[in-house]
Amino acid sequence: MTTATKGADSERGLARVAQSLAGWTEKWFPDAYVVALAGVVLVSAGALANGSSPQTVVDAFGGGFWDLTAFTLQMAMVVLTGYVVATSPPVAKLIDRLATIPGSARTAVSLVAFLSMSVSFLNWGLSLVFSGLLARAIARRTELRVDYRALGAAAFMGVGAVWALGLSSSAAQLQATPASLPPELLQITGVLDFGTTIFTWQSLLMCAILIALTVVIAHFSAPTGAAIRTAEDMDVDLDDRTEPVPPRSRPGEWLEYSRVLPVLAGVMTLGWLISQLLTKPVLTTVSSLNGYLLVFLILGLVLHGTPRQFLQAVANAVPAVGGILVQFPLYAAMAAIITRAEGRGGLAVSDRLAELFTNVGAGWFAVVIGLYTVVLGIFIPSGGGKWLVEAPYVMQSATDVQMNLGWTVQIYNVAEAVPNLVNPFFMLPLLAVLGVRARDLVGFTFLQFIFHLPVVLVLVWLLGMTFDFVPPVIPAGP
Structure with a gap:
């Protein structure tokens, strides 16, 4: 019996259930790209059932496949720039200094969770790498005896709790960038800048509440005494030495x-x-998404000092963006099929779904949309890419029931993060940094999920009642 198996067998209650769930997910849950492919098939079947002809469906598929080319590159750059900044020498020194602050094991877990969420407000890609390196630095302090699983789960909280409420939210960035909005969606929502989404007091309050809740859960769920499993217990190599840049060998360099x-x-x-x-x-x-990425990219260049060091960091970051590059075109195709493949009565699938959500009425709209987003997010982990699939009918129904459109984006955003706590897809970059498996962390993130889900649904409902409906301003055509 392995050490990991013994650890799982010793767990009780929610932790044991979460470990079992993680094991099931690792065994049976397919790769996210396969899920996206299956999504295209299911959406196509739905369009055919709605009365669309096969030709209409395949035309929508091919016509919409590259609709998000610019946005795909932008989201890939969010991850790449975050990685490059997090691995720069000045940030590495900051991480080492921060690792000396905690005086106890539980304080260390709380600190990692808090910083993970704080950095995630700026850039979720930066948060994953920064927090993973901080967890490793703290784990090297053998005198603390910190549970490495709890540290790793805390490092994931930026993406598992509040990432989509921050500046790198793909849904909010998309709604604020008219050039990246599909024409069908632009005609429904108009342009929504951050003043109507990320920077409303309701969104900031919700973010603060979730940060506080997450830190408290992380603190009190961290194992103590004999239950602690350190990085050494898990046979994790904590040596973070990087390959040095080769010396200059010719004048042209x-x-x-x-x-x-x-x-x-x-x-x-x-x-x-x-x-x-x-x-x-x-x-x-x-x-401005382009401006945001410009600042982070050049910041990474400046922090690394020389072009050679910067390019080496970029090369190390490239594998982390592969999933985005091949998945987002499938989401674009799904969005096109849903919105363009007209069926019976000249209505597309998006029109049918808009009618369904409109019938819910304004009273329960926020809760229903939140639950729908959580459930869909468990099966389609997208980093916000599936907003392009949901947005046309969600925003149309929000307009019909006169729900504030900016707050509807934030309902999606906060609910989009919740399923990340039980779906290991977005853990992959962090797992590579930590040197562990998803099953080692999901026991702790699942506990967070149990608390987050009801709190999120209550918050989107209560805070939603403080908004007035503002009709969308549709920009004039060229």
Whole structure:
């Protein structure tokens, strides 16, 4: 019997159930790309059942497959820029310093959870790598005897709790970027900047409540005494030494090893940012996905110091973006089939679903949409890509029942994070950093899921009642 099996056998109550769930998921849950492919088939079957002709369905599939090309690259860059910044030497030094702060094992778990969620508000890709490296640095403090599973689960809380309520929320970024919005969705919602989504006081309050709740659960669920399993107990190698950059071997490589170009690029980016802030509304600048990525990419270049070191970090980050590059076109195809493949009565599947949600009425709309998003997210882990699938009919029904559109985006956002606590797909980059398996963490994240689900549903319902309906402003065509 392995050490991991013995640990699972010794668990009781919710932790034992969660370990069993993690084992089942690892054995039976297919790769996320396969789930997306199955989603295309199911959506196509739904369109055919709605009366669409086979030709209409395949035309929508092929016509919409590349609709999200720009957005796909943008989401891949969110992950890549986060990875590059997190692995830069200055951030590595910051991580080592932060690791010296906790004075006890449970305080260490609480700190990792809090910082994971705080950094995730800026960039969820940065949060995964930063928090994983922080967990490893704390685990090297053998005098603390911190449970490595609890540390790893705490490092995941940024993506498992509040990532979509922050600046890298793909749904909020998409709604604030008219060039990235599919025409069908733009005609329903108009453009929604961060002032109507991320930066409403209701969204910020909800984010603060979830952070506090998560930290408390992480603190008191961390094992103590004989139940602790350290990184050493789990045979995890905590040596974080990286391959050094090879020395310059020829004169032509001088600029590759020079700090001159990164500094100049940093100065230009800073000048551009100042110019944007002085000439445009602050929320417009902050909501710009392209501007956001520009700042993070050049920040990574400056922090790594030289182009050679930066490119080495980029090469290490590339494997983490593969899933996004091949999955998002399938979500675009699904969205096109749902919205464009007209069936009986000239109505597409999105029209039928809009009618269904409209019939719910404003009173329970937030709760129903929240539950629907959670359930769908368990089977389609997308990082927000499935917003393109849901948005046309969800936002249309929100307009019909006069639910605030900005808050509807936030209902989706907060509910989108909840299923990440039980679906291991978004753990993959973190698991690679930690050197563990999903089953080692899901016992703790499942406990968070049990508390988060009812709290999220209550919050979206109560806070939703504080909004007034604002009709969408549809931009004029070119």
